[in-house]
Amino acid sequence: MSGADGADPRPTPPRMSTVDLRGLTVSAQGLGCMGMSEWYGQADWDESVATIRRGVELGVTFLDTANVYGDGHNEVLVGRAVHGRRDQVQLATKFGIDRSGGDGSRALRGDRAYVKRACDASLLRLGVETIDLYYLHRPAQNAEIEETIGAMSELVAEGKVRHLGLSEVDEDLLRRAHAVHPIAAVQSEYSIWSREPEQLAPVMRELGVALVPYSPLGRGFLTGTVRRSELGPQDFRSSNPRFTGEAGRSNEAIAAAVGSVAVRLGVPAAQVALAWVHSQAARLGIPVVPIPGTKRVRWLEQNVGALDVELDQEALAELESLSDRVVGARYWPRGGGSTAFACTAELTAVGYVSSRSVNEAGTSPGKAASREEADVRPARTTAGRPGVSRRPRA
Numbered sequence: 186m187s188g189a190d191g192a193d194p195r196p197t198p199p200r201m202s203t204v205d206l207r208g209l210t211v212s213a214q215g216l217g218c219m220g221m222s223e224w225y226g227q228a229d230w231d232e233s234v235a236t237i238r239r240g241v242e243l244g245v246t247f248l249d250t251a252n253v254y255g256d257g258h259n260e261v262l263v264g265r266a267v268h269g270r271r272d273q274v275q276l277a278t279k280f281g282i283d284r285s286g287g288d289g290s291r292a293l294r295g296d297r298a299y300v301k302r303a304c305d306a307s308l309l310r311l312g313v314e315t316i317d318l319y320y321l322h323r324p325a326q327n328a329e330i331e332e333t334i335g336a337m338s339e340l341v342a343e344g345k346v347r348h349l350g351l352s353e354v355d356e357d358l359l360r361r362a363h364a365v366h367p368i369a370a371v372q373s374e375y376s377i378w379s380r381e382p383e384q385l386a387p388v389m390r391e392l393g394v395a396l397v398p399y400s401p402l403g404r405g406f407l408t409g410t411v412r413r414s415e416l417g418p419q420d421f422r423s424s425n426p427r428f429t430g431e432a433g434r435s436n437e438a439i440a441a442a443v444g445s446v447a448v449r450l451g452v453p454a455a456q457v458a459l460a461w462v463h464s465q466a467a468r469l470g471i472p473v474v475p476i477p478g479t480k481r482v483r484w485l486e487q488n489v490g491a492l493d494v495e496l497d498q499e500a501l502a503e504l505e506s507l508s509d510r511v512v513g514a515r516y517w518p519r520g521g522g523s524t525a526f527a528c529t530a531e532l533t534a535v536g537y538v539s540s541r542s543v544n545e546a547g548t549s550p551g552k553a554a555s556r557e558e559a560d561v562r563p564a565r566t567t568a569g570r571p572g573v574s575r576r577p578r579a
């Protein structure tokens with residue numbers, strides 16, 4: 186469109202390529218909106234809205250939020266930002282982490298009545314009639330996956346939701362869910378330093394499920410811009426096992442290695458981290474659509490540029506083994522404490538636990554900021570099908 190003086194107000198942005206998620210066409214790179222409401226330091230409403238709108242201008246139309254981010258704040262923000270642009274975007278949101286009892290009493294819910302209520306509330310906050318991709322944020326404590334997906338499929342039939350997704354699941358849950366209703370995408374942490382979803386790739390390929398990597402920048406760490414000593418107490422990373430103490434110091438070598446690849450290629454480290462994630466789609470044989478998070482136009486524009494970065498064999502070889510050098514877990518283990526546990530074990534730790542265990546799980550050593558949405562994860566169960574009546578393993 187031309188301005189009043191005939192000149193273009195902004196250069197026409199290049200059209201971003203798209204990816205098909207089982208019939209849902211999304212931009213090849215999305216935008217994670219979580220940090221616009223909490224977890225990564227101070228956020229500014231206007232800058233956040235501007236970031237989303239600049240993203241849409243640049244073709245970043247796949248927007249990721251959740252009812253738990255800012256306890257509803259994030260969905261309201263995203264909804265306001267896309268007002269008047271609804272048809273240009275694909276809205277993905279999540280439910281299942283019930284924060285209504287306070288952060289010390291979070292629960293993972295998937296009972297039919299809750300699913301229905303959660304969806305209506307998200308639609309209201311977003312100000313839309315349909316959610317394009319609706320994820321179960323974590324496997325529920327109080328319902329079998331069949332009940333939860335059954336309720337989600339009713340939402341599809343009612344026209345409130347278009348496609349279904351899961352976040353951080355293992356093969357058993359993915360297969361059981363998919364048997365009830367086709368699953369379009371699994372959202373899991375995936376980056377140069379978090380490779381666990383690769384274990385699930387064969388079954389995702391078999392079922393036709395895409396991977397939506399969250400925290401593809403390692404929560405900012407891989408960009409080399411995070412100053413650990415400057416993270417405020419409300420910043421989730423100030424108490425995350427990978428960012429703190431000796432582990433944090435040791436992991437600086439990983440950020441430095443990404444940085445040296447970036448210097449050689451003449452691009453920002455963030456683009457190297459994102460280009461690496463994009464490059465894995467061919468190797469894994471599944472669609473891969475990362476959703477880097479930012480609340481700043483500057484970073485958003487830089488991240489869009491990652492789609493033009495091609496990593497050469499030398500760069501891929503240098504980045505390949507960095508995950509082996511990571512010290513510290515992605516989240517604190519259940520019950521808090523500083524003992525890191527294996528990331529591979531954590532990805533598959535998706536059974537059910539008693540609410541008492543979940544309360545413990547939401548607590549890490551004395552820092553409220555560490556109660557990020559995912560560290561109320563359920564624990565590994567004894568062998569066999571997880572069920573609501575099972576007791577957690579000691």
Ligand SMILES: NC(=O)c1ccc[n+]([C@@H]2O[C@H](COP(=O)([O-])OP(=O)(O)OC[C@H]3O[C@@H](n4cnc5c(N)ncnc54)[C@H](OP(=O)(O)O)[C@@H]3O)[C@@H](O)[C@H]2O)c1
Pocket residue numbers: 216217218219220225249250322352372373398399400401402403404405406408410455456476477478479480481483484485487488558559
């Ligand atoms: N399913 C789940 O359980 C789950 C869990 C976590 C996140 N998510 C979703 O995934 C999205 C992305 O993950 P994430 O936000 O946790 O981590 P991320 O994308 O790996 O990193 C976000 C951090 O990187 C910084 N950043 C972004 N672009 C940058 C650049 N070009 N240069 C330097 N720093 C940059 C951001 O800074 P600023 O904050 O200053 O912009 C922010 O602190 C979230 O927004 C959320 O929607 C889902």
